[in-house]
Amino acid sequence: MAAAETVPGESMVKESEMDIKILECVECKGLFSLNDVQARLFFVDTVTCRGCYEKFQAMNSFVSCFGKPRSLHYAGYSATDPRCTLYCQDRKVCRQFVIQKLKAEKQSKSGKESE
Numbered sequence: 001m002a003a004a005e006t007v008p009g010e011s012m013v014k015e016s017e018m019d020i021k022i023l024e025c026v027e028c029k030g031l032f033s034l035n036d037v038q039a040r041l042f043f044v045d046t047v048t049c050r051g052c053y054e055k056f057q058a059m060n061s062f063v064s065c066f067g068k069p070r071s072l073h074y075a076g077y078s079a080t081d082p083r084c085t086l087y088c089q090d091r092k093v094c095r096q097f098v099i100q101k102l103k104a105e106k107q108s109k110s111g112k113e114s115e
């Protein structure tokens with residue numbers, strides 16, 4: 001009769017564990033959960049949250065080179081620079097932000113063309 005009985009709340013326990021905010025951002029001291037990691041709101045590799053990285057990205061390139069494509073006059077990410085690809089602690093996240101930024105710029109440009 002109760003052969004197929006599942007443990008009630010088993011999935012709920014897992015979900016709530018995922019929701020517990022146990023990860024602290026080293027920059028803003030904000031707290032994040034494993035759900036936030038999955039949602040890419042928090043980066044475990046660097047213990048930094050997306051909000052802080054977005055702030056770095058918005059900063060002048062003289063202050064922070066994070067998340068910016070390098071150009072002739074501005075500091076930023078270069079796929080051919082070992083400092084960016086091997087040594088920088090933010091290299092993985094930075095690369096993702098740069099790719100996203102370039103994609104967004106491409107999309108807004110191609111959107112204008114199709115009008």
Ligand SMILES: [Zn+2]
Nearest residue numbers: 025028049052
């Ligand atoms: Zn933060």
